[in-house]
Amino acid sequence: MKERPILAIHTGAGTWKNVDDINQIVDIIKDSLNAGYEAYRNGNCLDIVTSSIEVMENSNLLNAGLGSTLDIVGNITMDAGLVNGNSMKSGAVAAVSYPKNPIKLARFVLENTPHLILAGQYADELAKRINIEKHPGPSERSKKLWKKLKEKAEDKFIIERIKAAKLVGYDTVGAVAIDKDNCLSSGVSTGGVSLKLPGRVGDSPIFGAGFYANKKMAVAATGIGEVIITSLLSYSVSRNYEANEDLINSMNFSIEEINKKFGKDTVGIIGIDYKGMVCGVFNTEAMPWGYITTEGKIFIRGLP
Ligand code: ASP
Numbered sequence: 315m316k317e318r319p320i321l322a323i324h325t326g327a328g329t330w331k332n333v334d335d336i337n338q339i340v341d342i343i344k345d346s347l348n349a350g351y352e353a354y355r356n357g358n359c360l361d362i363v364t365s366s367i368e369v370m371e372n373s374n375l376l377n378a379g380l381g382s383t384l385d386i387v388g389n390i391t392m393d394a395g396l397v398n399g400n401s402m403k404s405g406a407v408a409a410v411s412y413p414k415n416p417i418k419l420a421r422f423v424l425e426n427t428p429h430l431i432l433a434g435q436y437a438d439e440l441a442k443r444i445n446i447e448k449h450p451g452p453s454e455r456s457k458k459l460w461k462k463l464k465e466k467a468e469d470k471f472i473i474e475r476i477k478a479a480k481l482v483g484y485d486t487v488g489a490v491a492i493d494k495d496n497c498l499s500s501g502v503s504t505g506g507v508s509l510k511l512p513g514r515v516g517d518s519p520i521f522g523a524g525f526y527a528n529k530k531m532a533v534a535a536t537g538i539g540e541v542i543i544t545s546l547l548s549y550s551v552s553r554n555y556e557a558n559e560d561l562i563n564s565m566n567f568s569i570e571e572i573n574k575k576f577g578k579d580t581v582g583i584i585g586i587d588y589k590g591m592v593c594g595v596f597n598t599e600a601m602p603w604g605y606i607t608t609e610g611k612i613f614i615r616g617l618p
Contacts, residue, residue, distance in 0.1 A: 316590070317607050317608050317609050317611075318590035318607060318608055319492075319586060319590065319591075319592035319605045319606070319607050320350075320351070320354050320362070320491060320492055320493070320586075320606060320607065320608055321347060321350040321351065321354065321362055321363075321366060321489060321490070321491040321492075321586075321605060321606050322489070322490050322491075322584045322585075322586050322592045322593075322594065322603060322604070322605040323343060323346050323347060323350070323366050323367075323370070323487065323488065323489040323490075323584070323603065323604060323605075324487065324488050324489075324534070324536060324582065324584045324594060324601055324602065324603035324616070325339055325342065325343060325370065325376050325485060325487055325601075325602045325603070326376065326377060326485015326486045326487060326536045326582070326601065326602075327485060327536045327537045327581060327582030327596045327597075327598040327600075327601040328485050328598050328599070328600065328601070329598065329599040329600060329618065330599065330600040330602065330617070330618040331599065331600075331618050333618075336602075336617060336618065338375060339375065339376075339602050340602070340614055340617070342369065342370060342373045342375060342376065343602060343603070343604040343614060344604070344612055344614075345369050345373075346366040346367075346369040346370050346489075347366065347604055347605070347606040347612050348606070348610075348612075349365045349366050349368070349369045350362045350363070350365055350366030350489065350491060350606065351606050351610055352365065353365040353366075354491070354493060354494070357493070358493050358495070358497060359398065359399070359491050359492060359493040359497040359498060359499035360396065360398060360421060360424070360425075360499055361493075362489070362491035362493060362499065363396055363417075363489045363490070363491050363499045363500065363501040364396065364417050364418065364421050364501065366489045366491070367394075367396075367415075367417040367487060367488075367489050367501050367502075367503050368415050368417060368418070370487040370503070371414070371415050371416070371417060371487070371503055372414075372415070374453055374455065375455075376485065376486075376487050377485050377486055377487075377504055377505045377506075377508075378392070378394075378416075378486060378487045378503040378504050378505060379392070379414060379415055379416065379417075379449070379503065380414065380449070380450070380453060381453055381455065381456060381505070382452075382456065382504070382505025382506075383456055383459065383460070383505045383506070383507070383508040383509075384452055384456055384457070384460040384505075384508065384509075385506070385509065385510045385511065385512050385514070386464075386509045386510065386511055386512065387512055388452070388457075388460060389411065389452075389512065390411055390449065390451070390452055390456075390505055391409040391410065391411055391505075391506065391512070391513075391514075392407075392409075392410050392411070392413075392416045392449075392503065392504060392505050392506070393406070393407065393408050393409065393410075393416070393502075393503075393504050393506060393515055393516055393518040393519040393524075394406060394407055394410075394416035394417045394419070394420040394501070394502060394503035394504070394518060394519065395407075395420050395431075395501065395502055395518055395519040395520070395521065395524060395525050396417065396420050396421060396424060396499060396500065396501030396502070396525065397424070397499060397500055397501075397521060397525060397526065397527045397532075398424065398497065398499055398527070399497060399498030399499055399500070399527030399528050399529055399530075399531075399532055400497045400498075400529060402527070402528060403424055404424060404430050404521045404525075405420045405421060405422070405423030405424025405425065405427070405429075405430065406420050406423060406430060406431045406432075406518075406519030406520070406521070407419045407420050407423060407431070407432055407433065407437045407519060408431055408432075408433040408434070408437070408515040408519040409433050409434045409437075409513060409514075409515055410433075410434070410437045410438050410441065411438055411449060412437075412438035412439075412441045412442055412446070412448060412449060413438070413441040413446045413447070413448070413449060414446070414447040414448060414449045414450070415446065415447065415503075416503050417501055417503045418446050419432075419437060419440065419441045419444075419446055420501070420503075420519070422440070422444055422446075423437075430521065431519050431520075433515070433519075456505075459508070460508065460509075463508050463509055464509065485504075485536055486502060486503070486504035486505075486516075486518060486536045486537075487502065487503055487504070487536075488500070488501065488502040488503075488524075488525070488534030488535070488536055488584060489501050489502075489534060489584075490527070490532040490533060490534050490584055490585060490586040490592075491532070491586065492532070492586055492588065496588055498527045498528070498529065498530070498531065498532040498586065498587075498588065499527055499532060500525040500526060500527040500532040500533060500534045500548070501525060501534065502518045502524045502525050502534050502535070502536070503518065504516060504518045504536075506518075506539065507538065507539065515539075516539025516540075516542075516543075517535060517539040517540075517542035517543045517547070518539070520543055522546050522548055522549035523535065523539075523542050523543045523546055523547060523548060523549070524539070524542060524547075524548060525548055526548035526549050526551070526552055528552060529588070530555065530559070530587060530588050531551070531552060531555050531561060531564075531585060531586065531587040531588065532585065532586055532587075533548045533551045533552070533565070533583050533584065533585040534548070534583065534584050534585075535547045535548050535581060535582070535583045536581065536582045536583070536596075536601065537580050537581030537582055537596075537598065538576075538580050538581065541572065541576045541580045541581055542581055544576075545568075545571065545572055545575065545576070547568060547572065547581060547583065548583070550568045550571070551564050551565050551568045551583065551585060552564075554567050554568060555587070559587075559589070561585050561586075561587045561589075561591040561592075561593050562591065562593045562595075564585075565583055565585050565593055565595045566595055568583070569581065569583070569595050569596070569597055572597065573597055578597045578598070579597065579598050579599075580597060580598070581596065581597060581598075582594070582595065582596030582597070582598055582601035582616075583595055583596070584603050586605075592605045594615055594616050596616065599618060600616055600617060600618035601616040602614070602615075602616050602617050602618075603615050603616045
């Protein structure tokens with residue numbers, strides 16, 4: 315078979331210029347791609363997506379899992395979602411605090427329930443019951459960041475708060491993959507936007523907004539959830555793709571629409587298709603992302 319991309323992942327759209335050591339982020343991207351590659355050898359598209367996302371959730375340096383950012387009162391609530399492109403069955407969790415790896419719980423919802431989204435305390439109870447490891451609570455790094463942002467942004471309205479929080483570049487993670495049987499999948503995981511109101515749910519658990527996959531393509535979004543939901547960003551890419559089967563063009567078109575309606579510095583997306591195309595597009599200063607091929611070659615893109 316011809317060499318082709320099998321997995322792309324991103325660490326979030328933002329500025330990233332205040333990140334102490336971008337090489338650490340590059341290392342996480344490589345580790346995540348390698349974990350996904352291992353899963354590709356013996357597993358299916360969901361294995362690829364979940365194992366690459368777990369690495370990012372466990373990194374403590376990204377806004378997902380261990381490194382999740384805090385809401386306005388200093389708590390963590392996380393969202394995650396994923397979909398199998400062949401069946402288009404998705405699974406997601408919203409506003410959960412218990413699981414260390416929300417993507418595992420989202421996968422459980424996908425594979426073992428007739429539902430699409432489980433939220434809050436009941437989803438947390440399920441995580442406990444199926445023995446998903448418990449989240450240890452906010453990291454020292456997230457607490458420090460929270461204090462800094464709170465001083466800067468407390469008096470601002472929510473959208474300005476989100477924009478101020480994004481200045482540090484500290485974001486959601488996502489993955490899109492295709493397996494040996496050509497099944498596509500997309501998944502995302504996030505602590506949500508910093509300083510959000512308690513109970514706020516973003517785009518990440520919403521099929522068609524934060525993530526989408528069908529038999530031909532898969533996309534994962536990052537950025538201001540309110541913008542992504544309103545524009546149904548991931549679904550909009552698939553609508554464009556239906557018309558032209560051109561992934562890059564479809565993604566660019568959706569981002570241009572966002573630029574017109576909501577302005578720049580708002581979103582980013584990664585995508586992969588059945589024809590072997592892979593792409594990342596963002597209207598922020600940076601969106602670190604990378605992909606790995608069937609031969610295990612890694613390419614890194616979107617650095618500040
Ligand atoms: N999309 C995420 C949210 O709004 C945040 C991010 O991507 O940074 O919850």
